[in-house]
Amino acid sequence: MASPAGSVEDGGRSPAAILDDLLEVRDHAVKLQSMLQWTPSSSAAAVTREMMNRLSSALSALSPGGGRRGSGGRKKKSGGVDADAAGAAGPLRRRRSCRRSKSPFVKSVTAEVTEDGNQWRKYGQKRIHDCPNPRSYYRCTHRTDQGCMATKQVQISDSNPSEYVMSYFGEHTCRDPSTIPYFIEDEAPVEDYKNTNLINFGSGANNASTSHRRRLMAEAAAAVDPMLSCSSFAAYCSSSPLSRECASVVASPSMTPPSTVGSAPHAEFWPAGVAGDDMAGGTSSFPSSPSSLGFMSGSLGSFADLAGDDDLFGFDP
DNA sequence: AAGATTTGACCCTC
DNA sequence: GAGGGTCAAATCTT
Numbered sequence: 001m002a003s004p005a006g007s008v009e010d011g012g013r014s015p016a017a018i019l020d021d022l023l024e025v026r027d028h029a030v031k032l033q034s035m036l037q038w039t040p041s042s043s044a045a046a047v048t049r050e051m052m053n054r055l056s057s058a059l060s061a062l063s064p065g066g067g068r069r070g071s072g073g074r075k076k077k078s079g080g081v082d083a084d085a086a087g088a089a090g091p092l093r094r095r096r097s098c099r100r101s102k103s104p105f106v107k108s109v110t111a112e113v114t115e116d117g118n119q120w121r122k123y124g125q126k127r128i129h130d131c132p133n134p135r136s137y138y139r140c141t142h143r144t145d146q147g148c149m150a151t152k153q154v155q156i157s158d159s160n161p162s163e164y165v166m167s168y169f170g171e172h173t174c175r176d177p178s179t180i181p182y183f184i185e186d187e188a189p190v191e192d193y194k195n196t197n198l199i200n201f202g203s204g205a206n207n208a209s210t211s212h213r214r215r216l217m218a219e220a221a222a223a224v225d226p227m228l229s230c231s232s233f234a235a236y237c238s239s240s241p242l243s244r245e246c247a248s249v250v251a252s253p254s255m256t257p258p259s260t261v262g263s264a265p266h267a268e269f270w271p272a273g274v275a276g277d278d279m280a281g282g283t284s285s286f287p288s289s290p291s292s293l294g295f296m297s298g299s300l301g302s303f304a305d306l307a308g309d310d311d312l313f314g315f316d317p
Numbered sequence: 318a319a320g321a322t323t324t325g326a327c328c329c330t331c
Numbered sequence: 332g333a334g335g336g337t338c339a340a341a342t343c344t345t
Contacts, residue, residue: 126337
């Protein structure tokens with residue numbers, strides 16, 4: 001699992017291998033950062049922040065720009081709707097479906113209950129090939145009203161039928177009023193954010209009100225999850241036309257605490273280190289949610305792909 | 318009545 | 332063509 005995806009070895013190391021190494025380093029940095037979160041040493045925190053920035057930049061540079069599913073993506077289903085409108089007796093045309101291949105936004109956890117603090121609405125269930133247990137499909141309850149595209153899949157664990165395997169896709173962009181964080185005034189000086197990619201939103205970020213808004217977003221993100229304030233996700237935003245959308249995602253506060261499940265869920269595919277002590281111990285506030293971790297791994301280059309995938313981010317221009 | 322779940326069909330990717 | 336993800340009508344629950 002930790003093995004490099006591609007082994008194009010001709011003396012040097014493949015980008016995938018380098019990416020893995022960087023990832024590992026970053027995961028350790030994340031862990032470190034979460035630990036330092038509780039220490040009064042702001043300089044140490046600044047160091048880790050800088051580490052994260054550098055790693056983010058490196059990861060962004062390494063990330064494959066030409067994502068897998070280019071833009072060809074979906075076919076336009078132009079005729080179908082008209083046929084329905086014309087009164088065809090058949091069922092309505094399905095709008096679309098996007099099969100999710102392995103995405104870095106996928107995070108799987110096992111738990112004894114399916115609740116994770118978020119509000120989900122079941123929209124499907126399917127029996128999966130080679131799996132005795134059906135898989136249930138959930139999407140965020142706020143999909144319709146807030147366009148939150150987070151989804152998850154729940155399946156009874158093969159090894160332990162009393163447990164559920166939950167896979168998370170996408171990030172919550174909804175704002176549950178009860179989880180809207182308060183801005184933390186002195187959590188981090190604004191100057192810090194100026195040095196991060198988050199605040200550097202590209203050439204168009206000179207507008208004063210815009211930068212102010214972004215600063216607030218950065219602060220909100222830091223309040224919710226310090227990691228996000230300097231993640232490479234933010235780096236992506238700095239160079240992406242979707243920056244506005246990304247920013248709103250960053251500022252999204254709907255990441256709920258790691259669930260009220262009876263037993264601390266152990267992570268299966270979470271980044272090494274993050275999934276370890278923090279989660280198992282159940283004492284840390286980081287990561288705030290599996291889906292928030294999706295941001296971190298999502299910065300590995302395929303975020304661009306996902307951002308273009310309206311199944312995950314349904315922002316319409 | 319409104320919202321959530323069920324379920325079979327549709328559609329897309331591999 | 333198989334497998335998997337999503338849609339949406341029907342049904343159920345609150």
